[in-house]
Structures are given as C-alpha cells and as structure tokens.
Amino acid sequence: MSCLVFSLPFKEGDAALGNGGLARLSACQMDSLATLDFPAWGYGLRYQYGLFRQIIVDGFQHEQPDYWLNFGNPWEIERVQVSYAVKFYGTVEEEVSNGSNYKVWIPGETVEAVAYDNPIPGYGTRNAINLRLWAAKPSGQYDLESYNTGDYINAVVNRQKAEIISNVLYPDDRSYQGKELRLKQQYFFVSASIQDIIRRFKDVHDNFDEFTEKIALQINDTHPSLAIIEVMRVLFDEEHLGWDKAWDIVCKIFSFTTHTVQPEGLEKIPVDLMGSLLPRHLQIIYDINYKFMEELKKKFGQDYSRHARMSIVEEGAVKSIRMANLSIVCCHKVNGVSRVHFELLKTRVFKDFYDLWPLKFQYKTNGVTQRRWIVVSNPSLCAVISKWLGTEAWVRNIDLLAGLRDYASDADLQQEWRMVKKINKMRLAEYIETLSGVKVSLDAMFDVQIKRIHEYKRQLLNVLGIIHRYDCIKSMNESDRRKVVPRVCIIGGKAAPGYEIAKKIIKLCHAVAEKVNNDPGVGDLLKLIFIPDYNVSVAELVIPGSDLSQHVSTAGHEASGTGSMKFLMNGCLLLATADGSTVEIIEEIGADNMFLLGARVSEVPALRDQGASVRVPLQFVRVVRMVRDGYFGFKDYFESLCDTVENGKDFYLLGADFASYLEAQAAADLAFVNQEKWTRMSILSTSGSGRFSSDRTIEEYAEQTWGIEPCKCPF
Numbered sequence: 081m082s083c084l085v086f087s088l089p090f091k092e093g094d095a096a097l098g099n100g101g102l103a104r105l106s107a108c109q110m111d112s113l114a115t116l117d118f119p120a121w122g123y124g125l126r127y128q129y130g131l132f133r134q135i136i137v138d139g140f141q142h143e144q145p146d147y148w149l150n151f152g153n154p155w156e157i158e159r160v161q162v163s164y165a166v167k168f169y170g171t172v173e174e175e176v177s178n179g180s181n182y183k184v185w186i187p188g189e190t191v192e193a194v195a196y197d198n199p200i201p202g203y204g205t206r207n208a209i210n211l212r213l214w215a216a217k218p219s220g221q222y223d224l225e226s227y228n229t230g231d232y233i234n235a236v237v238n239r240q241k242a243e244i245i246s247n248v249l250y251p252d253d254r255s256y257q258g259k260e261l262r263l264k265q266q267y268f269f270v271s272a273s274i275q276d277i278i279r280r281f282k283d284v285h286d287n288f289d290e291f292t293e294k295i296a297l298q299i300n301d302t303h304p305s306l307a308i309i310e311v312m313r314v315l316f317d318e319e320h321l322g323w324d325k326a327w328d329i330v331c332k333i334f335s336f337t338t339h340t341v342q343p344e345g346l347e348k349i350p351v352d353l354m355g356s357l358l359p360r361h362l363q364i365i366y367d368i369n370y371k372f373m374e375e376l377k378k379k380f381g382q383d384y385s386r387h388a389r390m391s392i393v394e395e396g397a398v399k400s401i402r403m404a405n406l407s408i409v410c411c412h413k414v415n416g417v418s419r420v421h422f423e424l425l426k427t428r429v430f431k432d433f434y435d436l437w438p439l440k441f442q443y444k445t446n447g448v449t450q451r452r453w454i455v456v457s458n459p460s461l462c463a464v465i466s467k468w469l470g471t472e473a474w475v476r477n478i479d480l481l482a483g484l485r486d487y488a489s490d491a492d493l494q495q496e497w498r499m500v501k502k503i504n505k506m507r508l509a510e511y512i513e514t515l516s517g518v519k520v521s522l523d524a525m526f527d528v529q530i531k532r533i534h535e536y537k538r539q540l541l542n543v544l545g546i547i548h549r550y551d552c553i554k555s556m557n558e559s560d561r562r563k564v565v566p567r568v569c570i571i572g573g574k575a576a577p578g579y580e581i582a583k584k585i586i587k588l589c590h591a592v593a594e595k596v597n598n599d600p601g602v603g604d605l606l607k608l609i610f611i612p613d614y615n616v617s618v619a620e621l622v623i624p625g626s627d628l629s630q631h632v633s634t635a636g637h638e639a640s641g642t643g644s645m646k647f648l649m650n651g652c653l654l655l656a657t658a659d660g661s662t663v664e665i666i667e668e669i670g671a672d673n674m675f676l677l678g679a680r681v682s683e684v685p686a687l688r689d690q691g692a693s694v695r696v697p698l699q700f701v702r703v704v705r706m707v708r709d710g711y712f713g714f715k716d717y718f719e720s721l722c723d724t725v726e727n728g729k730d731f732y733l734l735g736a737d738f739a740s741y742l743e744a745q746a747a748a749d750l751a752f753v754n755q756e757k758w759t760r761m762s763i764l765s766t767s768g769s770g771r772f773s774s775d776r777t778i779e780e781y782a783e784q785t786w787g788i789e790p791c792k793c794p795f
C-alpha cells in the first residue's frame with residue numbers, strides 16, 4: 081500500500097474556507113475592494129475545519145479533516161465584545177403594540193455568534209477593509225430549562241452542541257441535500273451579519289431614512305439569500321417600519337450574483353425544514369410570494385404554468401423554497417459572471433424572470449487579482465514585466481499590461497520571458513519529484529488541468545486524450561518518435577466525498593500514470609502526474625510553471641471559470657472550449673493565440689438530441705475500450721465510468737468533442753516546436769489579460785450595482 085502525504089514548503093497553510101471558484105473569487109474581490117479604496121466589508125463563517133485535505137492511497141482519494149487553526153491564526157483579531165444572539169426553532173406569536181398587531185418570534189434555541197476580524201490591506205494605499213468571520217459559541221441563554229431542572233450534565237453537553245454550527249464546511253459545492261445543519265449555518269451567518277450591519281448603522285443614525293443610501297448588500301450566490309428575509313423581519317417585526325417601507329428598503333439594498341448555469345443546481349430548501357428552524361421567516365416568504373403571485377396574475381392573467389415556474393414556493397413531493405427565485409424577486413439587480421452566462425440566464429435558466437424584468441439582469445465578467453496571481457506567485461515574471469513597462473504601476477492599473485504587446489516579438493524580452501518560465505518549471509519539477517518520485521524533463525511541455533473534479537469540467541476527456549497519445553507513441557517507429565513533443569501532463573483537483581464518478585476519474589488518472597510513467601519505451605515523451613490536495617498554495621506553484629492549461633468544459637456549463645484568467649496572466653497558453661469567460665478571452669487575445677476546440681454553446685442541444693447516433697471518432701471508441709478491457713487494471717471498477725460516455729449516455733459530449741480535442745492538442749504541439757512563436761503567444765496572453773482583473777469587475781459593481789465611490793483613507 082502506498083500513501084502520499086506531502087506538505088508544501090510554505091510558511092502557513094491555506095485558510096481553506098471555501099470549496100472552489102466561488103470562494104476564491106470573493107478573496108480576489110476583497111483584495112480589489114481594499115486596493116481601490118472602497119468602503120466595503122466581507123462576512124463569512126469561521127469554520128474550524130475548512131475544505132478536507134485530499135490524500136491519495138493506492139490511487140484512491142481519501143479525505144482528512146483540515147484543522148487549520150491548530151497552530152493559531154496570527155492574522156485574525158478575536159472580538160469577544162462583538163457578539164450576537166442567533167435564534168432558531170420555536171414559535172411565532174402575536175403581540176399588540178401601539179394599537180397594531182405584530183408577530184413575535186419566540187425562539188427554541190439561541191446560539192452566540194462571536195466576531196473574528198481579518199483585516200485585508202489594500203496594495204499601495206492605506207485603506208484596509210475587514211473580513212468578519214463568525215464563530216458559534218454557546219449562548220448564556222442556551223437551554224436554561226435543563227439548568228433549572230437540575231440537569232447539569234445535559235445542559236453542559238447541549239452548550240457544546242452550539243459550536244457544531246461553525247465546525248465544518250460542506251465539501252460538496254453543488255448538491256443540495258436539504259440538511260438542517262447546513263441551513264443552520266446559513267442562517268447563523270446571515271443573522272449575525274445583518275445584526276452587525278444594522279447595529280453599525282444605528283450607532284450613527286437615529287432612524288432608517290438613510291439606510292438605502294448607506295448600505296448595499298451583495299448576495300454571493302443563494303447561500304446567504306436568507307439575509308433578505310432577515311432584513312425584512314427585523315425592519316417589519318422589530319423596527320415596526322410597516323410592510324411597504326421595509327419591502328422598499330429590502331428591494332433597494334440587495335443585489336444578487338448567480339454563479340451557476342444548471343437549473344438543477346439551484347438551491348432549494350424543504351418547506352418543512354424552513355418552518356421548523358425558521359418559522360417566522362417561512363411566513364414572510366409566503367407573504368412575499370403571495371404578493372408576487374398577485375403581481376403575476378395582473379401581468380400574465382391565468383397563465384398558471386408560468387406562475388408555477390416562477391413561484392418562490394415549489395409544489396411537489398417535497399414542497400420547497402426556491403432560493404434563486406426568492407433572490408430574483410427581492411433584489412434590484414441579478415448578475416451573471418460572464419457574457420455567455422448572462423445569455424444563458426436570459427434565454428434558459430431565468431427566462432421567465434427576464435421576460436418580466438429585463439432591466440434587472442446584467443453581467444459582470446469575473447476577474448482575479450494580479451497582486452496574488454502575478455506579484456505574489458510569480459515574482460520573476462513580475463520583475464520582467466515591470467522592467468519592460470518601465471513601471472510597477474500595472475500592479476494597481478492592469479490596463480498597462482497591454483504595453484507588453486509592442487515587445488511580443490522582441491528577442492531580448494522573449495529570452496527573459498523563457499528564462500522566467502524555466503525557473504518556474506524547475507520549481508514545479510522539484511515539487512513533482514518530491515511528491516511522486518517522478519523526474520520530469522524541463523524541455524517537455526507542461527500541460528496542466530487543475531480545478532475541482534466534475535464531469536462537466538471533463539478531466540476524463542483529458543485522460544482519454546493522454547491514453548490516445550500513449551497509444552500513438554507505443555505504435556511509432558524510432559524516426560516518428562523523434563518528432564514527438566514531450567509532454568508532462570499534470571492533473572489536480574478534489575472530488576466531493578460522495579461524488580462516485582469524480583472519484584473514479586481520479587483513480588483512472590493514477591492507473592494511467594502508473595502504466596505510462598513506468599513504460600521504458602515511452603520515457604520522457606509522456607508523463608502523467610496527479611498532484612494531490614490541490615489548493616490555492618499549490619495553484620501558486622503550478623500556474624507559473626505551466627506552458628499549456630486546459631479549460632475544456634462542455635460549452636454552456638461553466639458559468640465563468642477563473643482559473644483560465646490566472647494562467648493567462650502568467651503567460652500560459654489556453655487549450656479551451658468556447659465556454660464561460662473563455663469567449664471574452666478570445667476577444668482580448670485573439671483565437672490565433674490559443675487552441676480552441678469543441679462544440680459551441682448553440683451546437684450542444686442538437687448534439688445531445690442525436691444521442692447514441694452522434695458521430696464519435698474511432699480513436700475515442702478505442703481508448704474507452706482500452707479502459708473497459710482492463711488495460712490499466714481495475715476493469716470492473718472503471719466500467720460505470722466508461723458507461724457515462726457511451727451508448728447514448730454521453731451527456732457531456734466527450735465523444736462528440738474528441739476529434740476536435742485531438743486537433744487542438746496537435747496544434748499546441750506544432751506551436752511548441754517553434755519557441756519564438758510560442759513565446760510571442762505567451763507574451764500576448766499576459767498582455768491581453770488586463771480585462772480579467774478583479775479590479776475591473778469591482779469597479780463595474782461599484783458603479784453599476786452598488787452606487788459607491790472610492791473613499792480614500794485620510795491619514
């Protein structure tokens with residue numbers, strides 16, 4: 081049995097408080113908010129256990145807890161004095177005050193939320209903003225009943241249960257299982273944050289007249305969307321502002337960004353669960369929905385199927401609250417994260433809502449921060465860029481990167497550029513050797529796919545392509561072999577613990593690597609490395625050392641994708657489908673400077689309709705057969721994986737795109753042989769990456785959605 085555990089040589093581990101692209105996007109946006117002097121705060125949960133650590137045993141993924149606070153966290157400031165009581169369960173009663181009836185929520189359980197502040201300093205400015213994370217602690221009021229009845233032991237045990245709420249991050253970023261603890265986490269986070277926002281506002285204001293001018297709240301996907309209902313509850317039930325005034329405020333302060341494409345990926349909370357945990361919130365949701373349905377009737381008459389599609393409450397075997405519908409109804413803006421995503425929202429995912437409120441819908445193409453993804457992770461490239469631009473100002477003003485375009489063919493820059501890449505490849509090669517024992521050639525093309533493992537992201541397409549390459553090399557004569565461009569194929573990513581097929585893809589990577597890497601007849605021409613425990617620190621090492629990077633999701637499935645932007649900034653060439661933000665990347669750097677493949681968004685439905693009769697190349701049939709026949713071992717285990725791409729079940733169209741994938745790979749080989757051409761393409765990639773800085777995204781949000789301006793620190 082072989083077991084691989086490896087620690088990166090960095091000074092501290094990641095605070096892995098998110099699953100993937102969605103959370104990392106927020107981190108980039110916080111850096112931009114601080115650097116651009118915006119007065120903004122972020123809120124989140126201080127999980128004791130972040131995303132699991134992935135270890136690989138005999139090629140299989142195993143999960144280990146990530147107790148990241150083991151050695152303390154020097155960057156956070158515990159604010160014991162900033163804490164709020166968060167209520168759960170209980171009943172709703174009526175109360176008369178000043179001649180009016182009000183609802184009062186009598187909770188069944190109360191938990192304390194304690195603030196931990198994580199200052200985020202801007203770059204080149206004195207502005208620092210705050211990321212406030214909440215930790216759950218037992219409340220003084222917790223289970224008073226047991227104390228009173230003398231059940232001391234039970235009372236102490238129950239107090240400890242409170243802490244469970246912020247214990248662990250759910251590691252599956254997409255499936256919604258209607259778990260009570262997850263809903264508890266969401267409300268805990270939301271309630272504490274809203275109490276904090278209102279308290280901070282009330283510290284300097286006597287009434288709510290200026291609330292909508294001072295506060296803008298951005299809902300990052302639907303996970304915090306209960307915040308909308310919480311503000312409604314506080315303003316209506318506790319502040320007694322009246323329904324219309326409270327509703328007006330809510331609609332003005334909240335905006336929503338959706339980060340998904342699949343309608344089936346949208347979050348739904350079972351009504352029974354909501355009613356038991358948050359009884360008053362469920363009533364408010366029903367009231368909002370009732371008024372919304374009345375509005376629909378006025379607008380569309382008796383079109384009941386439209387009403388049913390748009391309703392916040394979904395009827396069915398499990399009656400549920402559709403959190404996306406709730407967010408759209410209550411927010412003044414609904415944002416997509418790329419142009420393709422926006423088109424899909426308008427025409428498919430939220431078509432009914434777009435027909436009703438076209439002006440609500442917008443998009444802000446995602447971006448990443450150059451300060452982390454170039455300056456911190458690639459200091460050598462950073463130095464070369466500053467030297468050739470004659471300034472470091474691009475670190476705050478990314479548009480200046482375009483100035484590199486003029487030197488893309490300059491022999492001196494090209495030489496320095498290649499040297500930087502070599503240094504980064506050396507670093508990566510050392511890392512690979514330490515963790516896997518495999519020595520890789522620096523002359524080989526480092527071809528990388530690192531991201532969460534998902535069927536739609538098609539790591540399987542990559543592995544099948546590697547098998548094809550291996551098969552070709554095996555059948556070549558000596559003179560043909562000499563023409564092969566050596567490749568080091570690197571794959572990394574975590575599979576959700578319960579995602580069987582994703583775990584099989586990881587195992588297949590290892591099984592193929594075992595065969596290929598130990599085949600003396602192949603040698604340096606092909607190596608396959610699976611990098612375990614992919615995380616941000618690993619990305620910082622891998623991205624600068626990559627030549628080519630793959631972003632090959634089936635068109636129409638990746639809302640944006642931000643990994644591609646990090647590679648682009650680091651001068652890696654992209655091998656990609658026209659999906660998510662790649663479509664906009666093509667516009668910036670030109671299709672000639674990348675390797676495009678696959679069906680386009682508009683072609684996918686027709687291909688799917690063809691089912692088993694879709695045209696699939698023989699090479700595809702052959703490589704799948706090799707896996708099925710046990711060429712890489714584990715014949716029975718891989719059978720269900722092969723079934724996902726054959727016999728009319730190839731939903732993600734690996735077979736249909738395979739020929740095009742191989743062509744794109746061949747074009748990459750051809751370009752790599754001509755190092756001048758390759759380096760030019762690489763420089764043009766970096767110089768064209770300016771649009772994909774989170775600084776631009778944040779400026780767009782500030783102007784078009786939040787209506788805020790920079791607020792420079794006066795000292």
Ligand code: OAK
Pocket residue numbers: 100101102103105253254301339340417446638639640641642660
């Ligand atoms: C996860 C759970 C629910 C909804 C969305 C996600 C998610 O991770 N979405 C990802 O967001 C990124 C940031 O916008 C995008 O770049 C990815 O394409 C998208 O999958």
